[in-house]
Amino acid sequence: MRYAFFLGCVMPVKYPGFESATRVVAEALGLELVDLPFSCCSAPTLMRLVHYDSWLALAARNLALAEQEGMSILTVCNGCTNTLKEAKQVLENDPGLRKKVNGILEPWGKEFTGEAEVKHLLDVLRDDVGLEAIQGRTEKELTFRVGCHYGCHFFRPPRIMYPDRLSPSKHFLPTQMDEILGAAGLNPVQYNRRLLCCGSGLGTKVDLDAANQITREKLSHMADKQVQAICVGCPSCFEQFDRAQVLLNRKDDCNYEIPVFYISQLLGLAFGVAEEKLGFSQHRVKVTSLLNG
Amino acid sequence: MKRPDIFNEELLYECYQCARCTGSCPAAFAVEGFNPRNILLTYLRLGVEEVITDEKLWCCTTCHVCEDRCPQLIDVADLLTSLMNEAAKQGHIPEKVRSSAETLLRTGRALLVSGRVDQIRKKLGLKPLPEVPVEEVEGILEKTGLTDLIG
Numbered sequence: 437m438r439y440a441f442f443l444g445c446v447m448p449v450k451y452p453g454f455e456s457a458t459r460v461v462a463e464a465l466g467l468e469l470v471d472l473p474f475s476c477c478s479a480p481t482l483m484r485l486v487h488y489d490s491w492l493a494l495a496a497r498n499l500a501l502a503e504q505e506g507m508s509i510l511t512v513c514n515g516c517t518n519t520l521k522e523a524k525q526v527l528e529n530d531p532g533l534r535k536k537v538n539g540i541l542e543p544w545g546k547e548f549t550g551e552a553e554v555k556h557l558l559d560v561l562r563d564d565v566g567l568e569a570i571q572g573r574t575e576k577e578l579t580f581r582v583g584c585h586y587g588c589h590f591f592r593p594p595r596i597m598y599p600d601r602l603s604p605s606k607h608f609l610p611t612q613m614d615e616i617l618g619a620a621g622l623n624p625v626q627y628n629r630r631l632l633c634c635g636s637g638l639g640t641k642v643d644l645d646a647a648n649q650i651t652r653e654k655l656s657h658m659a660d661k662q663v664q665a666i667c668v669g670c671p672s673c674f675e676q677f678d679r680a681q682v683l684l685n686r687k688d689d690c691n692y693e694i695p696v697f698y699i700s701q702l703l704g705l706a707f708g709v710a711e712e713k714l715g716f717s718q719h720r721v722k723v724t725s726l727l728n729g
Numbered sequence: 730m731k732r733p734d735i736f737n738e739e740l741l742y743e744c745y746q747c748a749r750c751t752g753s754c755p756a757a758f759a760v761e762g763f764n765p766r767n768i769l770l771t772y773l774r775l776g777v778e779e780v781i782t783d784e785k786l787w788c789c790t791t792c793h794v795c796e797d798r799c800p801q802l803i804d805v806a807d808l809l810t811s812l813m814n815e816a817a818k819q820g821h822i823p824e825k826v827r828s829s830a831e832t833l834l835r836t837g838r839a840l841l842v843s844g845r846v847d848q849i850r851k852k853l854g855l856k857p858l859p860e861v862p863v864e865e866v867e868g869i870l871e872k873t874g875l876t877d878l879i880g
Contacts (some may be wrong), residue, residue, distance in 0.1 A: 445838045448858055449846055456853040471859055473836040481791050482839055485813040486830050490875040496858045540872045586736050588792035633755040637790030640824050646759040715853055
């Protein structure tokens with residue numbers, strides 16, 4: 437199984453530990469990750485809002501790059517996943533826009549053809565690697581109560597993210613992360629507001645303190661269910677949960693200390709990978725007492 | 730304000746102002762005065778100029794829960810996206826957003842890269858941060874018109 441590895445901006449720059457964890461886990465599961473000269477995806481919370489045409493053209497360039505190599509794209513960030521899937525759908529359904537965008541890419545020898553699939557790591561793990569292989573690779577028993585946070589751009593809007601898996605009411609409720617963690621022996625628990633926003637999109641653009649109030653609401657429901665670890669599949673959601681706890685404790689007299697993990701880190705731990713490879717030093721809410729306790 | 734490629738404007742007239750979008754909206758919960766239902770109504774009644782100068786427009790987290798829950802199947806988040814595009818065109822861009830867009834234009838990434846990144850990467854056994862072909866990204870964004878808008 438070979439994929440073009442779409443790192444995005446946040447993971448390699450802010451959280452290289454997640455990149456390291458993902459590469460180690462991918463190798464353990466027989467996935468080959470190929471690095472290509474991608475740029476910013478570009479972000480659905482930034483460029484799509486500022487200038488739609490620029491958002492579409494950059495996404496088309498990234499898609500075309502993987503198409504040239506004949507590979508599917510593996511994404512590790514919800515924003516990248518949303519942008520690349522949506523841009524692909526828009527360009528496939530609108531020949532006029534596609535012609536215009538391809539005219540822009542032409543001087544750089546690129547053309548969007550629509551041949552590259554875009555898959556988030558969670559879908560690759562569940563569907564391409566499979567739960568049995570994950571279970572088979574698991575060595576260490578981790579018994580934490582994990583609160584899964586999927587993040588909005590992973591599955592919304594469902595007409596764009598999972599058009600082939602819609603319910604009769606045209607919705608899609610993700611279960612991939614719970615299934616993967618369950619296969620690796622962890623204990624994912626249900627909590628209220630599980631599928632709602634972390635707040636990141638508000639904090640990065642306008643008002644971080646207000647964004648943290650959105651996060652606080654989610655954290656309170658996680659605490660109600662004695663969640664001991666939060667699992668995310670997006671580095672922006674990670675940053676929001678990790679940073680918000682520190683800021684809420686400081687400014688709002690809260691007392692949250694729930695470590696946040698990127699999915700590859702939890703799998704790495706379950707697979708018995710050395711902690712140095714999993715990059716916990718960038719975490720603001722420390723993982724030590726949970727892992728050693 | 731005709732962007733059929735972003736959303737279907739005709740659909741907005743199906744809105745009966747039930748405010749489920751706003752009751753479901755995380756940003757409306759956290760920011761007083763941000764109200765997607767009201768933005769939609771004001772836009773339809775008074776026009777685009779009335780809704781694009783207020784920076785609160787940019788509070789939308791783009792979570793799309795509004796669309797998920799709208800009984801009339803209106804893409805409220807896409808309406809807001811379209812309005813933000815229009816606001817940007819007229820020079821109303823929040824500072825943080827402008828600064829990220831500039832960084833993207835200049836470096837091909839939406840984040841500034843600190844000098845320590847490669848040190849941290851090396852410690853983890855990772856290669857240095859991959860190069861982004863900046864000239865190509867800049868060339869594309871000049872053609873799409875971002876350079877004129879931001880630069």
